[in-house]
Amino acid sequence: MQLDFLVLFEGNNFSALMSGLWVTVTMTFMAMLLSSCIGLVVGLSRMSSNRVLSTLAGCYLAWFRGTPLLVQLMILYYGLAIGMQIDLSASMAGVLGLGMYSGAYVSEIVRGAIQSIDKGQMEAGRSLGMSHWQTMRKVILPQAVRRMLPPLGNEFIALTKNSSLLSVITVSELMRAGNLIVANNFRYFEIYIGIALLYFLVNFTISKVISYFERKLSVEGARA
Amino acid sequence: MIRVERINKFYGAVHVLKDVSLTVNKGEVVVIIGPSGSGKSTLLRCMNYLEPFQDGSIFIEGKPIGLIRRGDKVTEMPQAELDKVRSEVGMVFQNFNLFPHRTVLENIIMAPMTVRKTSRQDATALARDLLKKVGLSDKADAYPDNLSGGQKQRVAIARALAMKPKVMLFDEPTSALDPELVGEVLGVMKELAADGMTMVVVTHEMGFAREVADRVVVMDAGRLIEDGPPEKIFSNPDNPRTRLFLSKVLSHEA
Ligand SMILES: Nc1ncnc2c1ncn2[C@@H]1O[C@H](COP(=O)(O)OP(=O)(O)OP(=O)(O)O)[C@@H](O)[C@H]1O
Ligand SMILES: [Mg+2]
Numbered sequence: 001m002q003l004d005f006l007v008l009f010e011g012n013n014f015s016a017l018m019s020g021l022w023v024t025v026t027m028t029f030m031a032m033l034l035s036s037c038i039g040l041v042v043g044l045s046r047m048s049s050n051r052v053l054s055t056l057a058g059c060y061l062a063w064f065r066g067t068p069l070l071v072q073l074m075i076l077y078y079g080l081a082i083g084m085q086i087d088l089s090a091s092m093a094g095v096l097g098l099g100m101y102s103g104a105y106v107s108e109i110v111r112g113a114i115q116s117i118d119k120g121q122m123e124a125g126r127s128l129g130m131s132h133w134q135t136m137r138k139v140i141l142p143q144a145v146r147r148m149l150p151p152l153g154n155e156f157i158a159l160t161k162n163s164s165l166l167s168v169i170t171v172s173e174l175m176r177a178g179n180l181i182v183a184n185n186f187r188y189f190e191i192y193i194g195i196a197l198l199y200f201l202v203n204f205t206i207s208k209v210i211s212y213f214e215r216k217l218s219v220e221g222a223r224a
Numbered sequence: 225m226i227r228v229e230r231i232n233k234f235y236g237a238v239h240v241l242k243d244v245s246l247t248v249n250k251g252e253v254v255v256i257i258g259p260s261g262s263g264k265s266t267l268l269r270c271m272n273y274l275e276p277f278q279d280g281s282i283f284i285e286g287k288p289i290g291l292i293r294r295g296d297k298v299t300e301m302p303q304a305e306l307d308k309v310r311s312e313v314g315m316v317f318q319n320f321n322l323f324p325h326r327t328v329l330e331n332i333i334m335a336p337m338t339v340r341k342t343s344r345q346d347a348t349a350l351a352r353d354l355l356k357k358v359g360l361s362d363k364a365d366a367y368p369d370n371l372s373g374g375q376k377q378r379v380a381i382a383r384a385l386a387m388k389p390k391v392m393l394f395d396e397p398t399s400a401l402d403p404e405l406v407g408e409v410l411g412v413m414k415e416l417a418a419d420g421m422t423m424v425v426v427t428h429e430m431g432f433a434r435e436v437a438d439r440v441v442v443m444d445a446g447r448l449i450e451d452g453p454p455e456k457i458f459s460n461p462d463n464p465r466t467r468l469f470l471s472k473v474l475s476h477e478a
Contacts, residue, residue, distance in 0.1 A: 121323065123321065124315075128335035128339065129335060130334075131304070138338065
């Protein structure tokens with residue numbers, strides 16, 4: 001069989017891949033938002049002096065980091081539907097699954113960045129009469145966010161790649177679109193190379209966006 | 225003004241402040257000296273409850289800070305109340321602790337706007353006055369990273385003053401500075417003292433103590449071992465440990 005990359009454009013192939021790409025992008029984006037929220041809440045809770053909160057956050061981290069994403073997705077989509085009659089749509093289960101899994105990693109990024117800020121910053125804020133939360137919001141978090149950006153970039157790229165697992169729970173994202181085409185024409189090489197390039201494009205964009213924000217924040221003076 | 229009554233402080237099992245009592249009157253400048261590890265910073269930090277203590281009480285203008293007792297039950301005071309007392313006690317740190325992501329001006333107006341709800345306009349006007357006072361009018365829009373150590377410390381003093389504190393606490397404010405920059409910070413502190421600010425200063429600058437202090441207190445191994453006017457402490461101390469400490473630092477200084 002001759003290699004022929006034109007198969008990518010044969011029939012409906014290209015538009016199928018593009019709509020798969022669109023689903024991948026939107027689902028990953030929503031999962032990123034969810035993951036960031038979860039990461040912030042869980043990360044802050046882990047550092048809380050409230051024992052119940054920090055224990056709960058610790059359990060969250062241990063579970064979602066300690067079990068495979070694929071298994072979590074199976075539980076969410078098939079397990080809940082059959083075991084507990086909670087019938088999530090595939091994309092709902094997908095966003096939830098990706099977001100909760102990645103949120104565990106983001107929580108560690110949040111915690112690491114906050115703890116890397118000199119503790120004199122919190123003391124200075126408190127000594128001026130600002131509350132713990134006021135100091136957190138105005139002094140600690142703005143500095144921590146900049147330190148979170150590089151590891152957050154890595155995490156979001158990993159999240160995009162992990163979204164290919166959603167094909168297993170029938171989400172019609174890029175990987176699944178490719179699988180369907182390959183099942184018809186057996187052009188494994190051309191199709192998967194095409195898909196790889198599309199994933200690469202998404203991740204390249206993410207890394208550019210992250211380094212844009214990194215630059216922007218450092219121009220504003222936060223060299224620390 | 226400040227009344228420290230028999231406080232005891234432990235780090236785990238280590239007893240770092242032992243029955244320390246100290247009164248600072250309004251307008252007084254009290255300098256705390258003593259060997260490294262004797263508990264000077266810890267005592268100072270207890271005065272705004274940045275460091276919790278386990279026993280005793282500290283009053284700022286008659287109001288307790290940190291611990292409150294009802295009958296014979298001692299509890300930690302609610303955070304909101306603690307923040308309120310703290311807003312009246314300014315603190316200057318050895319490492320400045322300026323907020324590096326904000327300009328000098330923003331560093332100074334943050335707390336008044338956040339805590340006192342002062343309008344941006346009023347806070348800015350006050351900040352510019354304070355910057356003038358510490359001789360840094362031209363640095364309002366600079367970021368802390370672009371200042372020298374002495375400039376940073378003067379900004380830190382202005383930032384603390386912006387809350388109009390009743391007392392200022394200084395923890396070795398010149399120890400992190402190059403020798404040629406020490407003078408400009410001490411100069412600002414002298415002016416502050418001359419304006420009648422109540423100040424408690426931990427320092428190794430014996431010249432400053434001699435010249436500006438109304439009283440010098442000496443700490444050793446978690447205890448306050450001597451308290452008196454600088455002339456007496458430096459020339460004729462009662463406690464032999466004071467004499468030993470002074471002989472070491474003064475010989476080093478000369
Ligand atoms: N976080 C901590 N945990 C345990 N021990 C501590 C802690 N901070 C201080 N100490 C101990 O408490 C004692 C008093 O420390 P402190 O910093 O108050 O001394 P200091 O008089 O300010 O000394 P220096 O002149 O070196 O600043 C020291 O023995 C120190 O080792
Ligand atoms: Mg000290």
